[in-house]
Amino acid sequence: QFSDSAGYVGFANLPNQVHRKSVKKGFEFTLMVVGESGLGKSTLINSLFLTDLYPERYIPGAAEKIERTVQIEASTVEIEERGVKLRLTVVDTPGYGDAINSQDCFKTIIQYIDNQFERYLHDESGLNRRHIIDNRVHCCFYFISPFGHGLKPLDVEFMKALHGKVNIVPVIAKADTLTLKERERLKRRVLDEISEHGIRIYQLPDADSDEDEEFKEQTRVLKASFPPNLLFCCSSSLSLRIPFAVIGSNQLIEVKGKKIRGRLYPWGVVEVENPEHNDFLKLRTMLVTHMQDLQEVTQDLHYENFRSERLKRTGKPVEEEVVDKDRILQQKEAELRRMQEMIAQMQAQMRMKPGDD
Amino acid sequence: CQLFGYVGIEAVLDQMKIKTMKTGFEFNIMVVGQSGLGKSTMVNTLFKSKVSRKASQPGQEERIPKTVQLQSVTHVIEEKGVKMKLTVTDTPGFGDQINNENCWDPIIKYINEQYERYLREEILITRKRKIPDTRVHGCVYFVPPTGHWLRPLDLEFMRRLSKIVNVVPVIAKADTLTLEERAEFKQRIQEDLKTHAISVYPQEDFDQDPDDRALNDRIREKIPFAVVGADQEHQVNGKRVLGRKTKWGIIEVENPAHCEFPLLRDLLIRSHLQDLKDITHNVHYESYRVRRLNES
Numbered sequence: 005q006f007s008d009s010a011g012y013v014g015f016a017n018l019p020n021q022v023h024r025k026s027v028k029k030g031f032e033f034t035l036m037v038v039g040e041s042g043l044g045k046s047t048l049i050n051s052l053f054l055t056d057l058y059p060e061r062y063i064p065g066a067a068e069k070i071e072r073t074v075q076i077e078a079s080t081v082e083i084e085e086r087g088v089k090l091r092l093t094v095v096d097t098p099g100y101g102d103a104i105n106s107q108d109c110f111k112t113i114i115q116y117i118d119n120q121f122e123r124y125l126h127d128e129s130g131l132n133r134r135h136i137i138d139n140r141v142h143c144c145f146y147f148i149s150p151f152g153h154g155l156k157p158l159d160v161e162f163m164k165a166l167h168g169k170v171n172i173v174p175v176i177a178k179a180d181t182l183t184l185k186e187r188e189r190l191k192r193r194v195l196d197e198i199s200e201h202g203i204r205i206y207q208l209p210d211a212d213s214d215e216d217e218e219f220k221e222q223t224r225v226l227k228a229s230f231p232p233n234l235l236f237c238c239s240s241s242l243s244l245r246i247p248f249a250v251i252g253s254n255q256l257i258e259v260k261g262k263k264i265r266g267r268l269y270p271w272g273v274v275e276v277e278n279p280e281h282n283d284f285l286k287l288r289t290m291l292v293t294h295m296q297d298l299q300e301v302t303q304d305l306h307y308e309n310f311r312s313e314r315l316k317r318t319g320k321p322v323e324e325e326v327v328d329k330d331r332i333l334q335q336k337e338a339e340l341r342r343m344q345e346m347i348a349q350m351q352a353q354m355r356m357k358p359g360d361d
Numbered sequence: 362c363q364l365f366g367y368v369g370i371e372a373v374l375d376q377m378k379i380k381t382m383k384t385g386f387e388f389n390i391m392v393v394g395q396s397g398l399g400k401s402t403m404v405n406t407l408f409k410s411k412v413s414r415k416a417s418q419p420g421q422e423e424r425i426p427k428t429v430q431l432q433s434v435t436h437v438i439e440e441k442g443v444k445m446k447l448t449v450t451d452t453p454g455f456g457d458q459i460n461n462e463n464c465w466d467p468i469i470k471y472i473n474e475q476y477e478r479y480l481r482e483e484i485l486i487t488r489k490r491k492i493p494d495t496r497v498h499g500c501v502y503f504v505p506p507t508g509h510w511l512r513p514l515d516l517e518f519m520r521r522l523s524k525i526v527n528v529v530p531v532i533a534k535a536d537t538l539t540l541e542e543r544a545e546f547k548q549r550i551q552e553d554l555k556t557h558a559i560s561v562y563p564q565e566d567f568d569q570d571p572d573d574r575a576l577n578d579r580i581r582e583k584i585p586f587a588v589v590g591a592d593q594e595h596q597v598n599g600k601r602v603l604g605r606k607t608k609w610g611i612i613e614v615e616n617p618a619h620c621e622f623p624l625l626r627d628l629l630i631r632s633h634l635q636d637l638k639d640i641t642h643n644v645h646y647e648s649y650r651v652r653r654l655n656e657s
Contacts, residue, residue: 040507041507041509041512042505042506042507042508042509043507102512102513103513104460104461104462104513104514104517105459105460105461105462106459106460106461107459107460149397149505150537151395151397151398151399151505151506151533151534152395152396152397153396153397156396156425156457157425157457157458157459158459161459178537180536180537180607180609181506181534181536181537183605183606183607184607184608267539268539269536269539269540269609269610269612270540270618270619271609271610271611271612271613271619272607272609272610273609273610274609275609278608280608281608281609
């Protein structure tokens with residue numbers, strides 16, 4: 005494999021080395037899922053990762069919902085495929101948008117994301133940096149209702165508040181309620197409203213002709229470790245258009261002699277993995293081939309923003325603060341000693357001089 | 362008292378029929394629900410004509426208003442010589458805001474205003490021969506097909522409104538639920554309504570006789586109806602049907618195996634239309650009247 009032709013140095017082999025190390029190390033990925041109750045979030049997550057992340061699921065009735073605030077529930081699974089390990093954490097946000105007054109319903113979410121950044125910042129600034137765990141949220145699937153005509157006021161407010169903290173990927177689930185025309189119309193409306201409000205959603209790296217080569221190189225690494233049917237036409241990255249309109253299901257239905265995942269209706273069967281029916285495969289491909297990019301953007305953009313804001317506030321970087329404390333302590337001790345000496349001197353002087361009264 | 366010959370009393374039925382046909386009648390229906398649940402399409406499908414507020418403002422892009430608006434559109438439609446003056450009141454903005462507290466107030470106000478209007482006419486010394494009836498005879502409430510439970514907003518709204526108007530809840534855009542999911546969802550909704558003592562139409566308390574009760578019991582078992590609306594026709598097995606065409610099949614709106622739209626239509630128009638009006642007049646309006654007269 006190593007060509008011995010003149011001029012060949014051999015560092016072109018680097019991607020393979022990176023690949024091998026990554027396979028050994030495994031990947032960590034945190035996906036946050038946000039949206040009103042009943043939009044198909046849990047079903048979609050289970051469908052994407054072919055697992056049941058919510059085995060003892062209990063759906064609360066309205067009376068209980070009235071009392072609740074937004075909760076944060078994180079579940080972690082270890083998925084392994086062809087020797088590649090993925091430690092996937094799904095962060096759920098039950099209660100979001102359920103109350104009659106949803107005014108502050110995303111404060112808890114913002115706090116959670118900031119807390120993960122804070123923790124990472126603290127670990128990164130610490131002395132032992134060998135085992136930093138990255139629990140930062142790398143991607144947020146925001147579920148848009150397929151029943152509306154576009155974005156709701158709550159959707160706009162949420163995305164404006166969070167587009168500077170996390171990669172937002174808008175998703176339209178339960179897409180089987182839309183005809184093809186309605187789907188296109190909704191997608192267009194959503195994109196128009198997103199640009200109208202200046203919301204920055206996650207941008208897929210654009211594919212020019214030469215970037216296409218780079219993109220292919222990056223994905224070849226992943227391709228080698230995933231079974232062929234998982235990757236769906238990477239080179240046409242332009243056709244991966246956000247927001248994706250998807251259907252989720254883990255139920256097997258017999259269609260033309262084969263068992264496939266779908267939903268059975270009196271008027272027909274909706275097939276999850278049929279690209280003519282919905283964008284499920286595209287969403288899965290996008291997620292899987294862009295996991296790396298999502299992590300990078302989180303690190304290079306969102307985390308760095310957080311870090312610089314945070315440090316500007318306290319005025320000095322975290323490590324110096326620690327060292328300063330020691331110095332301040334020494335200074336205070338010296339001062340104390342000086343004061344004690346002064347008092348001793350004064351006392352001595354008073355004893356020597358007789359009192360005037 | 363037994364009749365021993367033919368008198369001709371039954372001829373009164375024909376006279377009533379002819380009179381109704383001549384004068385025509387009024388029917389006022391209100392549709393409530395979040396934006397995008399298919400309210401306007403449903404109304405058009407029900408009356409097989411473009412009678413919704415969107416029909417009178419074609420091509421306008423749907424924008425969520427910042428407060429709840431009430432928009433009424435009136436049309437006169439005719440069938441086999443019978444004229445109906447149909448008024449549809451839509452409520453854009455309901456439930457769409459971030460803070461939806463009290464979003465039902467404008468709706469309650471509107472309904473009471475119509476009762477007030479009627480009352481004013483009724484207590485005049487010289488009354489009109491026929492008092493114009495703008496009172497809301499039925500309020501169709503659109504529940505989003507989450508498949509879970511009723512939301513706090515749904516409960517609050519139905520609890521308050523069922524006390525002053527006939528509320529008919531429906532599961533909107535039901536083509537996203539499989540038959541199993543539909544049955545489970547309905548059961549949960551029925552449980553929810555019972556737990557919160559919300560009395561939707563047809564109310565058990567107003568069943569007049571055992572026949573009524575039997576008929577209405579059958580309807581109550583199926584409420585809320587899972588409906589799908591459509592305003593386009595497609596070719597199915599050689600026939601033109603109203604439906605929604607998707608890659609995986611055509612959802613026929615008037616096919617009872619597909620959705621319960623026919624049940625809703627039968628209830629609102631074919632069988633219980635007069636009953637809706639009677640209960641509005643004899644029960645809801647009377648309660649309002651008693652309250653008002655006691656106040657003054």
